[in-house]
Amino acid sequence: MSDATLKTTPLNALHHELGATMVPFVGYDMPIQFPLGILKEHRHTRTKAGLFDVSHMGQLQIYGKDGAKIFERLVPGNIRGLDTGCMRYTQFTNDDGGILDDLIVTNAVDHLFVVVNAACKEQDIAIMKSAFGNELRILDDRALLALQGPVAVNVLVRLAPSAANLTFMTGAAMEVGGFHCFVTRSGYTGEDGYEISVPAENAECLARKLLTSHEVEAVGLGARDSLRLEAGLCLYGQDIDISTSPVEAALLWSISKRRRKNADFPGANRIQKEITEGISRQRVGIKTKGRALARRGCKILDxxxxxxxxxxxxxxxxSVQSSIAMGYVIREYATINTVVFLMIRDNLIPAIIVEMPFITPGYKR
Structure with a gap:
């Protein structure tokens, strides 16, 4: 894809002004890093606050009194059980139990607010359009900013005092810096923080206001990836995809007992069978002994x-000062502390199966 055909977010001009290194990412011109550099951006987010542009994600609203009930026909998550203002992580599954995408759903008083991955956005919109028709609204006119880190709350309450009232996986509409936003206390870094849905026309102004705080640095996709991996969080298209089920991906916690029992979602037969009979492979965390890096596709051997x-x-x-990875292994090798070997540049490197996340999350419960 040429630069001319890449889509841009409302913060594109600001990224260039700040000296970002831009790269194509799922059809968008996105910052991989800023002058601070990936390593320092990562550490700054863990110790203070990082500002991420995630406006390439899909944002949607679903209206109608039966929205939650209908949504449960598409996902294995407990959507009807969501209290007002609460959020849920779930997945679109197909009839074979494979994961089409993972997503976040929020019960936003009179509608469901849904955020989906950029790479799957068009597919996901088609799925929801088929189910909801005119009750689905695509929010193409909004940007999405993520303010992440242990002091994110200190920064945001200066612009939106009521943000302090939110706890992890809750959200509410509020004024932020004079702009009407929908704010959730969530993110994909393992840190406390917020995602702020803001009108596209106000996004750059709000980002500039946040960046005036000495605690905040602009952070790109490079550090976002290392942060989410340390937090043990999946990246769709790599760690989960159409070939993996939620059970194999160690995401069974996201399927409530009611949904497991009722088995009224796509792929329920496979998922129920895997719950009762077991799985042949499982997603695990891995630490290498030494500094050799295991990249995607690296073979794991006994x-x-x-x-x-x-x-x-x-x-x-x-943050952990170690080479880390996640991947899938035959179930019998998934036990914590199992020694395995990684084929890295034709060398066998010893490694060990470990618990995830690799860091202690900083979520505000």
């Missing part, structure tokens, strides 16, 4: 050289 799985995401974790 001590006898048998191929037992593959890495789906890997990087150096600046």
């Amino acid at each position: 001590q006898n050289g048998k191929l037992i799985g593959k890495i789906t995401s890997g990087c150096f974790g600046p």
Whole structure:
């Protein structure tokens, strides 16, 4: 895709002004890093606050009194059980139990507010359009900013005092810096923080206001990836996809007992069978012994050289000072502290299966 055909977010001009290194990402011109650099951006987010542009994500609203009931026909999550202002992580699944996308749904008083991945946006819109028709509203006129880090709350309450009342996985409409926004206390870094849905025409002004705080630095996709991997969070298209089920992906916690029992969602037969009979492979966390980096596609072997799985995401974790990765292994090798070997540049590197997340999350419960 040429630069001329790339889509841009409402913050594109600001990214260039701030000296960002821009790259094509799922059809958008996006910042991979700013002059601070990926490593320092990562550490700044863990210790203070990072501002991310995630406006490439899809934002939608679903109206109608039966919205939650109908939505449950598409996902295995407990949407009808959401209290007002509460959020839920779930997945669109197909009839074979594979994951079409993962997403967040918020019960926003008189409608459902849905955020989906940029790479799957058109597919997801088609799925919801088929189910909801004219009750689906696509919010093409809004940007999405993520303010993440342990002091994010200190920064945001200066512009929106009521943001302090939110706890992890809750959201509400509020004025932020004079602009009408929908704010959720959520994010994809493992830190406390917020995602702010703001009218596109006001996005740059709001971003500038946030960046005037000495605690805040602009952060790009590079650090966002290392932050989410340390937090043990999946990236769609790498760690989960149409070939993986929520059970294999260690996401069974996102399916309530009621939904498991009723089995009234796409792929329920496979998922129920995997719950009762077990799975052949499982997503796990891995730490290498040494600093060799295991990248996506890296083979995982046992001590006898048998191929037992593959890495789906890997990087150096600046917060844990270790090479970390996640991937899928044959179920019998998924036990914590199991020693495995990674084929990295034709060398066998010892590694160990570990619990995820790799860091202690800073969520405000």
